[in-house]
Amino acid sequence: MTDCIFCKIINQEIPSYKVYEDDKVYAFLDITQVTKGHTLLVPKKHVTDIFEYDPALAGEVFARVPKVAQALEKAFPEIEGMNIINNNKELAYQSVFHSHIHLIPRYSKEDDFSIHFGNHQEDYSSEQMQEIAEKIAKQVTNA
Numbered sequence: 001m002t003d004c005i006f007c008k009i010i011n012q013e014i015p016s017y018k019v020y021e022d023d024k025v026y027a028f029l030d031i032t033q034v035t036k037g038h039t040l041l042v043p044k045k046h047v048t049d050i051f052e053y054d055p056a057l058a059g060e061v062f063a064r065v066p067k068v069a070q071a072l073e074k075a076f077p078e079i080e081g082m083n084i085i086n087n088n089k090e091l092a093y094q095s096v097f098h099s100h101i102h103l104i105p106r107y108s109k110e111d112d113f114s115i116h117f118g119n120h121q122e123d124y125s126s127e128q129m130q131e132i133a134e135k136i137a138k139q140v141t142n143a
């Protein structure tokens with residue numbers, strides 16, 4: 001895609017700090033370095049977000065996540081954890097609309113990174129939970 005910053009990075013039209021490349025994916029340091037080694041893994045094929053993946057592309061991209069995660073862990077043995085994040089659409093904090101997976105190594109509680117999981121368990125009855133699960137399950141089977 002001509003006007004996509006990550007396509008330009010993949011095509012070497014703009015520079016990046018590459019950590020891995022093969023025929024399907026490209027991985028490079030996120031410019032903001034939330035923590036040391038913060039890496040983005042992107043499919044070479046331009047897809048906007050997870051909703052455009054087919055199973056083949058998903059296999060190509062997600063199968064490579066552990067490879068990069070394990071490389072980071074080997075490169076920086078002081079890594080104590082890792083957040084792997086994939087933002088999809090603006091509401092969910094996506095700011096570059098070429099799908100990508102963040103690998104954010106964690107070193108300590110003082111890392112400049114946070115994530116909040118609210119607990120809304122009390123908002124749902126077991127019947128409502130069942131209904132929600134069934135609604136999704138029906139679509140998974142159809143997909």
Ligand code: 5GP
Nearest residue numbers: 005016028029030031032087093094095096
């Ligand atoms: P998102 O907010 O879409 O989940 O993540 C996009 C990421 O791309 C951000 O963390 C941002 O720092 C990174 N980014 C944006 N432009 C560039 C760039 O030109 N080079 C690199 N290396 N990272 C970029």
Ligand code: ZN
Nearest residue numbers: 004007046098
């Ligand atoms: Zn692109």
